[in-house]
Amino acid sequence: MPKWNAGRTVTAVALGLVALGCARPGAGDGDAATLPSTVSQPSSVPPASVPTDGAGDQAPPPGDGAPHQAENNGWKQRHELTAEEQRAGDALAARIRPALTGLRASGDFAPASTRRVLLALGLATEDVQVNEMRTPPGTVFAVTFPEAGCVIGDVRPERVLVEVTGAAAEFGCLEPFTH
Structure with missing residues (x-):
């Protein structure tokens, strides 16, 4: 018959209590705190309503922009070129x-060299x-070219960019540097 070992018995009992959860703080001492549950329970809070755009249509999700980003950036809107204006701009860009x-x-x-070349x-x-x-x-x-067209771009070490676009009512052809 094996000999009884008090140290092993105490260790086994302590491990058993921990495994059963009896050693959890507050267990059985009248503490009303509960452990978090993974089971979802019905909520008494009604679901959020779907936002609308004011005309009754569902508004797009907020995303990364401000709620009035389109309005705030309205000053950047450019004149839409007619077919004739686009042809004139393309011809100027080709030069x-x-x-x-x-x-x-x-x-x-x-900048002085770029100005000189353009004026030439x-x-x-x-x-x-x-x-x-x-x-x-x-x-x-x-x-700028008539009526409300622009050839815009840049000259830098890695490229030359030349684009044809319409002018903006607020600033013309070159958007002002703001930062």
């Missing part, structure tokens, strides 16, 4: 692109706007 590509190839990204194309001084880029080194430009 501008090679001149600025040559400037980039020479490694010259200075016969563009009116009042139709040309040129600003220095903050980073990377380079120049942003805009050329």
Whole structure:
């Protein structure tokens, strides 16, 4: 017959109590706290109503933008070009692109050089706007053409960008730098 070992018995009993949960703080001492349950219970709170856009239609989910982001950015809306304006802009862009590509190839990204190249194309001084880029080194430009069109873009070490777009009522061709 095996000999009785008091140390093993005490250890076994303590482990048994822990395993059964009897050693849980507050168990059986009148504590009314309950453990979290994974079983969901019906809620007495009604579900949230679906937001609408004011016309009774379901509004899009909020996402990353502010609730009035479209309204807040309305000043950035550009004139939609007619087919005739688009053709005029495309023709102007076709004249501008090679001149600025040559400037980039020479490694010259200075605003004064960009202005000089654009004016050498016969563009009116009042139709040309040129600003220095903050980073990377380079120049942003805009050329206005009738009625409300713009050829905008930039010259920087890695590219020449030339785009045709409409002017914005608030600022014209080049969006102001705000930060």
